[in-house]
Amino acid sequence: AGAIGLVSTHDLELGELERESGGRIINYHFREYYEGNEIRFDYKLRPGISPTRNALHLIRMAGIELDEEGAP
Secondary structure: OOOOOOOOOOOHHHHHHHHHOOOOOOOEEOOEEEEOOEEEEOOOOEEOOOOOOOHHHHHHHOOOOOOOOOOO
């Protein structure tokens, strides 16, 4: 009916919906960068699924120590 919606997720499997939707769903992402112990975003929409993963950095920022494989 002409509606537009936005969804934000870290679930990479949802990125497959673009291929499966016949062009009705399009993936976009923001890029992040790091300053000191902070994560920042440029808020510029770019096409496609994000090529970077920031979850481990966010976990460390929360004070959770991880081993070399990224496990708590």
